[in-house]
């Protein structure tokens with residue numbers, strides 16, 4: 001069976017670990033436990049009638065305390081970029097990571113998750129922002145790891161992009 | 166004194182020691198520590214890790230960096246950084262690998278980080294929670310400030326209309342009892358204005374400057390200085406994203422210019438527009454902050470080379486509320502803040518498409534009659 005490595009990228013506390021937990025174990029926890037280092041999980045998905053093993057690398061959030069180590073991305077087939085829709089700055093941060101990745105590692109199939117969409121009252125990203133991202137060519141969607149919305153779609157979207165890459 | 170047995174030293178350090186073999190397998194040196202026997206019983210038993218990728222994709226990835234280190238012949242070590250594996254019973258094990266060369270042998274040390282990992286995590290956790298709390302507080306303050314602006318705005322404009330209507334009435338020929346009532350109304354209106362002013366004074370001295378100059382006269386603004394401060398503040402962010410930031414003062418000279426407003430708020434308005442432009446700029450692009458004076462207006466505009474704004478979205482740009490994720494969310498406060506600030510000073514804000522692609526966000530402030 002074909003195995004593809006994908007990495008979760010984004011600022012801290014945006015929900016990278018939560019998205020993986022939702023996707024792989026169908027669980028969610030409200031408690032924030034920041035990730036130090038890397039955890040690798042595997043899940044078999046079906047795309048286009050074909051089985052594909054996704055090897056998901058959950059990386060530590062990138063910030064001033066912990067910079068993303070590009071050598072961890074080696075061998076990746078694609079990336080899931082995650083931003084927290086209740087913190088507009090986390091979208092700027094993840095787009096900055098994307099620019100660094102493209103400069104240092106290259107251009108790979110990617111999707112963008114605007115997570116915590118269940119927190120409507122705190123939501124800071126306007127529809128214009130989403131429209132602009134789509135216009136720039138991003139496959140971006142609102143997700144909620146808490147309510148299991150858009151998470152599976154995000155992973156499957158990337159998986160099918162990997163097959164067609 | 167007897168020399169300690171090296172194997173005992175390694176054992177007491179609780180390290181798993183591997184030697185990189187020709188065939189790219191990892192050969193266990195000495196006895197396996199207990200944690201290794203629990204984590205990877207097969208490796209501990211056979212003393213060899215054949216397919217590293219199958220055992221640990223993370224370690225396999227690190228072996229590329231390790232190989233480069235071994236080959237370089239450099240002194241020192243290469244570290245893998247921490248990662249997590251799972252025991253067969255599901256318990257997490259936090260590991261770190263170190264590559265070094267000992268007597269010509271390529272050696273890989275594996276360490277169960279145990280408690281030192283928890284300490285490291287705890288420290289980062291605290292730092293990040295503090296950062297989150299700080300961010301939340303900041304955006305709460307901005308939200309409140311905008312809310313206060315809205316309330317004041319909503320209270321002021323009908324009051325001003327009423328006062329104007331009453332003043333006009335007052336200048337007509339009126340029966341004495343009617344004039345008495347009109348003047349009563351005018352007095353009540355004046356009192357109301359004072360009350361609003363008091364509210365502003367109590368809640369934010371900073372906000373007051375938005376609603377009129379102290380003593381009724383604007384002191385004028387150092388446009389170039391303020392623009393330069395906003396530009397300087399943003400320059401590192403622009404540099405980081407490889408976007409050039411240019412300030413073109415045009416025909417606006419240094420020193421105070423005869424326009425209304427205060428410099429702190431203008432700097433924040435410009436900062437909002439610059440941040441906006443940066444978000445929509447492609448790497449390698451240029452953002453220009455341009456100033457120009459004509460007989461009536463001072464114009465400040467921020468031009469970017471991004472995608473521009475779709476026509477159907479342009480009308481909403483400076484609005485208070487836009488559709489959020491599910492239902493209504495409060496968003497786009499930045500541009501809204503710009504609009505209400507500038508309009509309070511009698512100016513205007515707007516958007517136009519940039520010829521050749523990209524956006525122009527502009528603001529205009531009226532030239533004051535009396536020189537500042």
Ligand SMILES: Nc1nc2c(ncn2[C@@H]2O[C@H](COP(=O)(O)OP(=O)(O)OP(=O)(O)O)[C@@H](O)[C@H]2O)c(=O)[nH]1
Nearest residue numbers: 012013014015016017018030032035061144145146
């Ligand atoms: N309401 C809501 N909370 C979420 C959602 N996803 C994650 N969270 C919460 O956000 C916090 C951070 O989630 P994590 O998954 O640990 O974030 P992370 O990106 O892995 O963070 P780092 O490992 O520090 O980089 C936790 O308290 C989660 O419960 C979501 O969809 N909705």
Ligand SMILES: [Mg+2]
Nearest residue numbers: 016017034035
């Ligand atoms: Mg995490």
